[in-house]
Amino acid sequence: TIYVITPTYARLVQKAELTRLAQTFLHVPQLQWIIVEDSPHKTPLVTAFLASSGLAYTHLHTPTPRDRKLQEGDPSWLKPRGAEQRNEGLRWLREDRRGQTGAETQLGVVYFADDDNTYSLQLFDEMRDTQRVSVWPVGLVGGMRYERPVVEGGKVVRFHTGWRPSRPFPLDMAGFAVSLKLVIVNQDACFDGDAPMGFLESSFLQGLVTMDELEPKADNCTKVLVWHTRTEKPKMKREEALQKQGLGSDTTVEV
Amino acid sequence: TIYVITPTYARLVQKAELTRLAQTFLHVPQLQWIIVEDSPHKTPLVTAFLASSGLAYTHLHTPTPRDRKLQEGDPSWLKPRGAEQRNEGLRWLREDRRGQTGAETQLGVVYFADDDNTYSLQLFDEMRDTQRVSVWPVGLVGGMRYERPVVEGGKVVRFHTGWRPSRPFPLDMAGFAVSLKLVIVNQDACFDGDAPMGFLESSFLQGLVTMDELEPKADNCTKVLVWHTRTEKPKMKREEALQKQGLGSDTTVEV
Ligand SMILES: O=c1ccn([C@@H]2O[C@H](COP(=O)(O)OP(=O)(O)O)[C@@H](O)[C@H]2O)c(=O)[nH]1
Ligand SMILES: O=c1ccn([C@@H]2O[C@H](COP(=O)(O)OP(=O)(O)O)[C@@H](O)[C@H]2O)c(=O)[nH]1
Numbered sequence A, B: 001t002i003y004v005i006t007p008t009y010a011r012l013v014q015k016a017e018l019t020r021l022a023q024t025f026l027h028v029p030q031l032q033w034i035i036v037e038d039s040p041h042k043t044p045l046v047t048a049f050l051a052s053s054g055l056a057y058t059h060l061h062t063p064t065p066r067d068r069k070l071q072e073g074d075p076s077w078l079k080p081r082g083a084e085q086r087n088e089g090l091r092w093l094r095e096d097r098r099g100q101t102g103a104e105t106q107l108g109v110v111y112f113a114d115d116d117n118t119y120s121l122q123l124f125d126e127m128r129d130t131q132r133v134s135v136w137p138v139g140l141v142g143g144m145r146y147e148r149p150v151v152e153g154g155k156v157v158r159f160h161t162g163w164r165p166s167r168p169f170p171l172d173m174a175g176f177a178v179s180l181k182l183v184i185v186n187q188d189a190c191f192d193g194d195a196p197m198g199f200l201e202s203s204f205l206q207g208l209v210t211m212d213e214l215e216p217k218a219d220n221c222t223k224v225l226v227w228h229t230r231t232e233k234p235k236m237k238r239e240e241a242l243q244k245q246g247l248g249s250d251t252t253v254e255v
């Protein structure tokens, strides 16, 4: 089983993003979607969406503490986004397996899929046989056409990135998967929401694996199978003008 | 069959957009994708992508004339986008059926799907039995939460839109489908690339249908099943800096 952990938060494009993500996952056999809302409660929109999605899912929630939350107007890179939610997903996975015995309860792969990226179906085939940590290129990330591990003789020897290649693991969240076993054995591995910019992935991977042990996928990291797309925030100028006249869109219509 | 006509053009996010669009269409039975590149030739990227997509498709191309093409820095609303490409799709549909007889050659529905929008699967169920022209709401468009036809007694009586509701058909491209028969019978109906801003859809629909004849779908136009999402243009600052040092991403790696 591939356990996909997705942080998500309420905004105008949320349902659209979840819609196309669910359509991707519906093509993938043996996938469980662990969706974690950045919210003090489960929202009706996500609850209803998941119930009619046709996917196997687990619906969690945890709010990002106020001081760690990006505020309106902050540049998006200022604070890590989704760290607490990914940790909540990890907590649930470990908890769910606690007390279960037998090797098969540790079989599986964990992948962190943000709700706005674009995932090819081939990506899931590539990650399925991850032994410890598998890695591959990510398109359109970090101000680059792609970032990727550089592979020589079947091993990752360095990283192609536009920024601080000396970071322990200069990988985007979308660029690796971890075996469930490794997650369970390393009970304390988690994302450090206070990590400096660009070090969030490293804070999790550092205790789990060494560069030498990384398993390169996607043809020795030569194929881009996932893209760090971002969706524009829709402008609501006309809506606001109409609302002032009492002619705004019906707020009971879910968008 | 639902014939989906999609204009598309080369840019950094193109393959990502086509990837998620294809994943949507793979869920829809009896769909043929008519993809029309805004290009003087078929590109290798789109050609290879379609060949491995698993979809039934027709690959066309036609370049937008220079004077009609949006230039770098132009606001996106300045000129209509994709008009020539949609017309090329219509031309092919009519040509393909020329000389064929029998009512079944005119069976089908034509939908214009931009490559960056988000489509629910239910949308395709709704449009499948279009008699002439069916309509429904579009989310996140025109500076509004949604635009939609307003339905009273089963008929469209006006339009909820933030701008010039008096246009003949103040509908977004994603908000209607047309029966193939109507397209074939009205041989000259096409999109007017010189139409003033906001009148492109009207230029096509005007000759085909009256407001009175519109068929409201999606629960009398109360459900949003398609979203006018837009994808951010990725920044390439680090890529450009590295390129100057001869350390840019490998240009033979397709993104
Ligand atoms: O306040 C926030 C902002 C983002 N996210 C989620 O965290 C992930 C990464 O956020 P985003 O895509 O905005 O980051 P970027 O694209 O800038 O890396 C996504 O799944 C978001 O839905 C979240 O849970 N709370
Ligand atoms: O020069 C261009 C710009 C856009 N398009 C296509 O035309 C459609 C509408 O363009 P876009 O989504 O940029 O328009 P908007 O979202 O601003 O309405 C999309 O399928 C694009 O791929 C095109 O063929 N050539």
Ligand SMILES: [Mn+2]
Pocket: A114, A116, A117, A229, A230
């Ligand atoms: Mn993102």
Ligand SMILES: [Mn+2]
Pocket: B114, B116, B117, B228, B229, B230
């Ligand atoms: Mn668009």
